[in-house]
Amino acid sequence: MEEMLQKYFAEELTPLEKRELLDAVEKDPELREEFCRMQNLKAITSLFPAYSDAETATTRLLERKRKTSRTVYNRITIYAAAMLVVGFALWGFLQPLTRTLHEEPSAYMIEVTTPSNRTKSFLLGDGTAVWLNSQSVLRYPNKFSGKERRVELTGEAFFEVAPNQEMPFIVSTGQYDIRVLGTKFNVFAYKDYNVKTSLVEGSLEVISPLQEAPPVRIRPNESIEWEQDGWQRSLFEDNEFLLWRDGIYAFNDVPFIEIVKRLELYYNKTIIVDNEELEQYRFNAKFRQDDGLESILKTMRKIFKFKIDEDKETNAIIIE
Amino acid sequence: MNRVIPESDNELKITRERFDGIYIAYFSRLCRFARTYVLSEEAAENIIQNVFMFLWEKHHLLQIHTSLSAYLYTLVKNKCIDYLRHQKADLNYRAEQALKLAALEKLDTGLIPGEDIEETVTAAINKLPFKCREIFILNRVEGKKYREISEILGISVNTVENQMGIALKKLRKDLEHLI
Numbered sequence: 406m407e408e409m410l411q412k413y414f415a416e417e418l419t420p421l422e423k424r425e426l427l428d429a430v431e432k433d434p435e436l437r438e439e440f441c442r443m444q445n446l447k448a449i450t451s452l453f454p455a456y457s458d459a460e461t462a463t464t465r466l467l468e469r470k471r472k473t474s475r476t477v478y479n480r481i482t483i484y485a486a487a488m489l490v491v492g493f494a495l496w497g498f499l500q501p502l503t504r505t506l507h508e509e510p511s512a513y514m515i516e517v518t519t520p521s522n523r524t525k526s527f528l529l530g531d532g533t534a535v536w537l538n539s540q541s542v543l544r545y546p547n548k549f550s551g552k553e554r555r556v557e558l559t560g561e562a563f564f565e566v567a568p569n570q571e572m573p574f575i576v577s578t579g580q581y582d583i584r585v586l587g588t589k590f591n592v593f594a595y596k597d598y599n600v601k602t603s604l605v606e607g608s609l610e611v612i613s614p615l616q617e618a619p620p621v622r623i624r625p626n627e628s629i630e631w632e633q634d635g636w637q638r639s640l641f642e643d644n645e646f647l648l649w650r651d652g653i654y655a656f657n658d659v660p661f662i663e664i665v666k667r668l669e670l671y672y673n674k675t676i677i678v679d680n681e682e683l684e685q686y687r688f689n690a691k692f693r694q695d696d697g698l699e700s701i702l703k704t705m706r707k708i709f710k711f712k713i714d715e716d717k718e719t720n721a722i723i724i725e
Numbered sequence: 726m727n728r729v730i731p732e733s734d735n736e737l738k739i740t741r742e743r744f745d746g747i748y749i750a751y752f753s754r755l756c757r758f759a760r761t762y763v764l765s766e767e768a769a770e771n772i773i774q775n776v777f778m779f780l781w782e783k784h785h786l787l788q789i790h791t792s793l794s795a796y797l798y799t800l801v802k803n804k805c806i807d808y809l810r811h812q813k814a815d816l817n818y819r820a821e822q823a824l825k826l827a828a829l830e831k832l833d834t835g836l837i838p839g840e841d842i843e844e845t846v847t848a849a850i851n852k853l854p855f856k857c858r859e860i861f862i863l864n865r866v867e868g869k870k871y872r873e874i875s876e877i878l879g880i881s882v883n884t885v886e887n888q889m890g891i892a893l894k895k896l897r898k899d900l901e902h903l904i
Binding site (some may be wrong): 446449520 | 745748753758798825828829832844848865867903
């Protein structure tokens with residue numbers, strides 16, 4: 406029966422099978438309960454954004470506007486006809502009225518934010534897919550127009566840019582701009598950190614914050630960050646650091662203090678470490694975002710003993 | 726330029742300038758949501774158009790204290806309940822419609838105060854294994870048939886069905902309190 410329910414909600418049943426299923430559901434209260442749950446599951450998961458959502462909505466919105474503007478226009482022509490009898494002078498008065506009926510949706514910026522301990526993924530108007538890590542903000546226009554597709558990022562995001570040779574895609578961070586045509590890359594750009602760009606596929610250019618310097622191109626599996634007054638390049642061998650998109654934080658041979666700094670960002674907490682040996686101790690670990698900060702710290706404590714306290718006043722976590 | 730913040734925005738005001746942005750961000754998804762309860766595409770779209778008409782006309786009177794998405798979602802839910810209660814269905818569909826109404830009346834009674842349904846759902850879907858997530862989205866969000874998905878991904882219809890089963894089990898567990 407479970408299989409039949411699944412098929413019903415996938416709309417894969419024949420009319421006869423459907424009838425049989427509905428009859429069975431009517432008779433069996435338990436099955437009825439399950440039907441309701443699967444129905445509601447289908448409903449709420451359909452709130453997940455689809456590729457074509459913005460396009461469909463824009464078409465409908467324009468249709469709606471055209472309809473309302475047409476009725477207004479009809480009324481205006483009737484008045485106009487009446488007024489023509491009086492004189493042409495009044496017609497001039499009506500002109501600006503008809504001209505203010507706009508057809509295109511207005512241009513505006515959309516801002517997507519993520520709370521702590523949550524990631525989001527969504528599509529931009531051009532089909533570019535974006536994953537946004539915890540505590541991040543992405544600002545982008547509802548519709549890209551002009552010579553470039555520019556977005557603004559604070560925090561961490563992964564982009565799969567829809568190719569468009571004519572309109573480069575540009576990520577503005579607080580420190581420098583990243584320019585691409587169509588590629589996959591990660592940008593780490595939290596406030597007070599060096600902005601680090603890591604290329605997974607394709608190619609990209611970073612634009613120096615110093616005016617005169619030429620743009621710098623990096624290759625797949627290469628990262629680049631801006632350090633005070635120069636570029637610092639590095640290579641990465643695996644994509645584990647990208648697992649945050651699936652809600653997993655992976656640390657490969659990373660000193661405790663570095664891990665703590667990341668956790669502070671992701672969970673929006675202040676963590677004070679007061680143990681030098683521990684600070685430099687290197688961990689190999691993977692955590693699920695959903696486990697929560699406390700559970701992550703407790704897991705690490707099993708490898709290297711330490712004490713966890715919470716400062717009631719400042720809410721900071723103190724590790725000794 | 727106007728600024729539209731469709732998410733995490735409390736005590737918000739809907740203005741006519743923001744209307745287009747809100748419409749574009751939510752129209753299609755809300756239609757999809759309504760369509761799972763009402764039995765025709767057209768009825769679903771009418772319900773959502775009416776919701777937006779209401780927003781357009783009454784925007785200056787509205788005081789929204791939840792998030793925008795929570796507000797819209799409740800509005801749509803209530804409109805669908807109204808519709809299902811008053812719509813005289815064809816004899817063939819009467820039983821089905823009664824079931825859908827029963828389901829809708831049970832929906833999200835376990836929502837935690839301050840919880841954003843959209844966020845919870847997105848997080849649950851994004852947590853699915855990669856292939857599973859892809860198949861689930863193609864089927865439930867993009868509306869593709871099992872056969873079409875099997876052709877797009879070059880796998881058997883059976884595999885699609887199995888993966889959907891896995892996805893549904895996981896989601897059902899994660900979203901239990903909402904359904």
